[in-house]
Amino acid sequence: MTVQRILIVSGTHGNEINPIWAVKQFNREANTLNYGIEYEYIIGNPVAYEKGCRYIDDDLNRSFKEIKSHNQQKNSVYEINRANFLVNQFGINGSNPCQIAIDLHTTTANMGTSIVIYGRRFKDFCLAALLQNKFGLPIYLHEKDKAQTGFLVEAWPCGLVIEIGAVAQNFYDPKIIDRFLIIISSLREEIDKLKNNLIELPKELVVHVHQGSIDYPRDEKGDIDGLIHPERMNQDWKIIKKGDPLFFDSQGIIHRYDRDQLIWPVFIGEVAYKEKKIAMSYTKKEVICSEKQWVQEFESL
Amino acid sequence: MTVQRILIVSGTHGNEINPIWAVKQFNREANTLNYGIEYEYIIGNPVAYEKGCRYIDDDLNRSFKEIKSHNQQKNSVYEINRANFLVNQFGINGSNPCQIAIDLHTTTANMGTSIVIYGRRFKDFCLAALLQNKFGLPIYLHEKDKAQTGFLVEAWPCGLVIEIGAVAQNFYDPKIIDRFLIIISSLREEIDKLKNNLIELPKELVVHVHQGSIDYPRDEKGDIDGLIHPERMNQDWKIIKKGDPLFFDSQGIIHRYDRDQLIWPVFIGEVAYKEKKIAMSYTKKEVICSEKQWVQEFESL
Numbered sequence: 270m271t272v273q274r275i276l277i278v279s280g281t282h283g284n285e286i287n288p289i290w291a292v293k294q295f296n297r298e299a300n301t302l303n304y305g306i307e308y309e310y311i312i313g314n315p316v317a318y319e320k321g322c323r324y325i326d327d328d329l330n331r332s333f334k335e336i337k338s339h340n341q342q343k344n345s346v347y348e349i350n351r352a353n354f355l356v357n358q359f360g361i362n363g364s365n366p367c368q369i370a371i372d373l374h375t376t377t378a379n380m381g382t383s384i385v386i387y388g389r390r391f392k393d394f395c396l397a398a399l400l401q402n403k404f405g406l407p408i409y410l411h412e413k414d415k416a417q418t419g420f421l422v423e424a425w426p427c428g429l430v431i432e433i434g435a436v437a438q439n440f441y442d443p444k445i446i447d448r449f450l451i452i453i454s455s456l457r458e459e460i461d462k463l464k465n466n467l468i469e470l471p472k473e474l475v476v477h478v479h480q481g482s483i484d485y486p487r488d489e490k491g492d493i494d495g496l497i498h499p500e501r502m503n504q505d506w507k508i509i510k511k512g513d514p515l516f517f518d519s520q521g522i523i524h525r526y527d528r529d530q531l532i533w534p535v536f537i538g539e540v541a542y543k544e545k546k547i548a549m550s551y552t553k554k555e556v557i558c559s560e561k562q563w564v565q566e567f568e569s570l
Numbered sequence: 571m572t573v574q575r576i577l578i579v580s581g582t583h584g585n586e587i588n589p590i591w592a593v594k595q596f597n598r599e600a601n602t603l604n605y606g607i608e609y610e611y612i613i614g615n616p617v618a619y620e621k622g623c624r625y626i627d628d629d630l631n632r633s634f635k636e637i638k639s640h641n642q643q644k645n646s647v648y649e650i651n652r653a654n655f656l657v658n659q660f661g662i663n664g665s666n667p668c669q670i671a672i673d674l675h676t677t678t679a680n681m682g683t684s685i686v687i688y689g690r691r692f693k694d695f696c697l698a699a700l701l702q703n704k705f706g707l708p709i710y711l712h713e714k715d716k717a718q719t720g721f722l723v724e725a726w727p728c729g730l731v732i733e734i735g736a737v738a739q740n741f742y743d744p745k746i747i748d749r750f751l752i753i754i755s756s757l758r759e760e761i762d763k764l765k766n767n768l769i770e771l772p773k774e775l776v777v778h779v780h781q782g783s784i785d786y787p788r789d790e791k792g793d794i795d796g797l798i799h800p801e802r803m804n805q806d807w808k809i810i811k812k813g814d815p816l817f818f819d820s821q822g823i824i825h826r827y828d829r830d831q832l833i834w835p836v837f838i839g840e841v842a843y844k845e846k847k848i849a850m851s852y853t854k855k856e857v858i859c860s861e862k863q864w865v866q867e868f869e870s871l
Contacts, residue, residue: 321844440738443803444800444803499744521598540740
């Protein structure tokens, strides 16, 4: 395995502050593991972090679309420049190249500790399977959504998002920080084992595959006119079947799920997604049998 | 009693959205009480609400300091103009005068359902005592803090804040909404009873009197360098004694409460107060014997 450097990003969204503190704490605590892999810890969006907001001009975690080299003209959108900077600096062809990117996020939804991967890259499967095997974490496989592209980790050959909630924006929560500390340590352990060929992949990977998102009920002016139904609140990853309540609107009318397909919802009521017109996303469960090729591809990184 | 009109304000902070929905729902539901009192429901800061932020230029709930008449020049701060508008419109000498103002807020701190009053106005005591008697709610009496002035309800002859948490900014929570609905109904019931001389005050009022606020540990650059200690998280209203942990900083050092006076903390870790350099506020408990004069003053409104 040729992995030399791994990028750990916190604060890609400036108001998700617990990962930033977790990284600070992690760096302070004794760290005995060292198999020749260097870790680069960076705050994704330091300006937004300073201001306590998600982003300045645009969502950084949707800004990794067309990366340009340093020499090209500055964009008027701060996050486009920041995405360019991060890739030019830490991307696989950057000045301090990292082979893997781990992006640490929090959500206001009750997702617990979960993993998000983008598309079906074997290298990501490998890392995700190891973490799932260790902790039983749910994995959200995001794919085929034209409205949602340009995620940070997609700009690296291997990478995943650690998504932990529920926690409010800008709110420090020691329990959430502890969960990040456990994940960061474990990730480093697993990668060290991989580096030393000490790893055995679990037989399968269970993923929740993105099927699309739904919006809140809205009034004629386009304003949100419905709440997540109490039966749905905090029920991320819990199956929904036809007839189950989704929202109730300002007229007291209950809006129900009306399709036959069973679905598992995620990011229920995520505050930051209101502007994206997402009240929750739908997923379906899929079991993927693991393949030796996953480790081989990972080793070729 | 001469109370004719009561102002119910939600969304004084634009990202505290549950009260806005509660009022919407309250207006929709059947409402049989009507003893000749009119209720005026208004969104305090509609522009901030639309943008999903606490305020545009400055905290509206600190902007009721020097109210000017309509004819005077516009201020460059949106919230100053808005405060002027609200008082000119709904103040005791306004065009649609209201004698009482009830201001509905949420907090990210684990305060439960609580009441905030400003100073020791007997009319407020009267209303607060009735609510406390009904629900056992804790009351935060805010006074003598030069750094915190210009609260909305202070611009009315009688008024109080209903403060409910913990709930994240911009996050709809049906449980929080239900709590507001209960309080709004009860307030209306109690005021109707007062209007019909059906009220008997409880013997005493228990208040938590503001003693000051403390900031987070900060580093040499002035950045926050410590978290609320896990033993303190969500422990609003719970007594602190000398030696109890308050924070732990990035060096892992625990900062402890070092005074002899017993204190009861409130607004622990409130997200919106970071910019005010408040990690929590200290209160002391005080029991005030109720007096007939409270009702008399209320009746003279």
